[in-house]
């Protein structure tokens with residue numbers, strides 16, 4: 001893509017500490033998991049405070065194409081989605097090939113094909129240009145082990161592909177290498193209970209990344225009455241049985257809270273996020289331990305408000321396995337007064353873009369000092385200057401550029417609209433945050 005044709009967004013540079021309360025929209029990971037589980041449940045379900053974003057819209061469209069009924073219901077402060085499971089709605093499946101657009105959503109391209117395999121019909125999966133570069137081979141391989149017919153139309157083990165579904169899966173033992181994404185494991189566990197004999201999933205290879213996201217999947221299943229044994233590392237057993245219909249409220253997206261919390265550090269101000277859950281399976285709860293290590297004060301009140309106050313400086317950090325939080329952490333590291341090492345994130349090369357290469361390129365473009373390691377990043381202090389921060393169609397690159405722009409005058413973020421993947425209101429929320437500067 002010719003980056004010069006994409007609009008540039010002048011990142012707000014308030015020049016004073018922010019003092020803001022920001023209500024962030026619902027979690028992408030929770031919304032898309034519960035939508036998929038609702039499509040497989042034993043009756044109609046209600047997903048309250050559902051995220052409305054490109055990734056969740058793509059999930060809704062995919063589930064409708066498979067035959068789920070999904071109605072939007074206006075609710076206090078948001079939208080609820082009422083879902084009737086696949087097989088109970090007259091729409092979906094049917095004659096001919098049904099096209100499923102995955103966009104650039106990992107949760108759609110990984111979670112939906114196993115669900116399609118439980119339906120009847122021919123389903124053609126494709127997505128954005130970069131989606132064809134994201135790892136899919138372990139999922140294609142797993143579905144073939146389960147007896148599903150898949151025809152690839154591009155590179156082997158990548159989108160686009162067509163899947164022939166006969167209406168049921170036997171289940172059994174499946175071996176995959178999930179080193180490139182935890183989503184391969186989550187995808188198979190989510191449909192495990194609806195196979196005839198259940199699923200025994202074994203990871204062969206080195207470590208599985210983003211283990212918090214697998215815990216989120218396991219806890220979501222258990223919460224709906226599914227028996228999951230995860231007592232051994234790298235092995236999961238899901239018993240066959242019903243998935244109980246539910247009525248659940250989605251938590252705010254704690255990963256997407258990250259850039260707003262980072263603004264407290266980048267400006268030496270204060271940011272409050274209401275409705276921070278007391279307990280959660282979201283990896284974003286790690287902000288409570290990461291940000292104090294970088295110089296902030298962090299506290300969650302009895303009212304559920306998380307308050308972060310930045311100190312006089314941002315400190316560098318040595319951080320392992322920050323998963324999808326890494327681009328936000330890296331932006332703070334580029335503003336820090338000491339060196340940082342982010343490790344255990346080699347798989348970020350297969351995210352919305354190669355995030356390790358992209359972060360290095362953009363930090364260096366602004367005069368910073370960053371380099372890739374085999375499994376992460378080294379970022380050293382060096383003054384940054386004005387310039388363009390490219391976003392590579394990656395929402396978290398765009399928000400990383402916005403964070404740096406708070407502290408560095410003259411940063412222009414390319415294609416800020418790409419934040420719509422998980423947070424369509426980002427530019428407005430960010431402008432409102434910046435407008436609070438100096439009011440304290």
Ligand SMILES: O=C(O)C1=C[C@@H](OP(=O)(O)O)[C@@H](O)[C@H](O)C1
Nearest residue numbers: 029181182183186209210213324
């Ligand atoms: O299951 C999920 O909802 C996710 C799992 C993680 O994927 P990877 O394991 O590929 O990092 C995470 O980075 C992604 O943003 C969301």
Ligand SMILES: C=C(OP(=O)(O)O)C(=O)O
Nearest residue numbers: 104105106107324351352
């Ligand atoms: C990696 C991410 O997304 P996806 O669900 O598309 O994998 C992310 O949101 O950081």
